[in-house]
Amino acid sequence: MKYIIVEEGKDYVLSRVGILWRKYKCSVKAHHFSAFDNDVDRLNHALDTIPENHFMDLIEYWNLDVVQEESKKKAESSAMQMDRHTMGPMSFVRKQYEMVN
Incomplete structure (x- = not known):
């Protein structure tokens, strides 16, 4: 019963699981490879x-x-980035549109 997710929360849970899975893989590679x-x-x-x-x-x-x-x-490309995209799922274009209106 604890793993039954209501339909409204399914997208959030799956995106969260994906993020945690990528972090786990990164951690395994860093600490054990x-x-x-x-x-x-x-x-x-x-x-x-x-x-x-x-x-x-x-x-x-x-x-x-x-x-x-x-x-x-990928490591070299990541090291060259000066500013990280920190707006979450909202794109810059969408944010600009909202600010203009």
């Missing part, structure tokens, strides 16, 4: 909540050259 130099150390410090074969698949994926390059480009 990027923090170590080799796969042996990474496996020795694996999370108990992730099955070992799944964690090995993650390590294999994160070690791919294509994924490494994409991650590096």
Whole structure:
């Protein structure tokens, strides 16, 4: 019963779950992949909540050259941003329209 969500709250709950899932994945990668130099150390410090074969698949994926390059480009792009978009789901165009009217 506690997981039954009324239709009006479904979009909010799903968006919230998506945000939390992305944060969790980021945390796992930062604390259990990027923090170590080799796969042996990474496996020795694996999370108990992730099955070992799944964690090995993650390590294999994160070690791919294509994924490494994409991650590096995204980190560089993020570092160059001076101002973050902090208006939530409201776009700047919509906010400007409201201010004009």
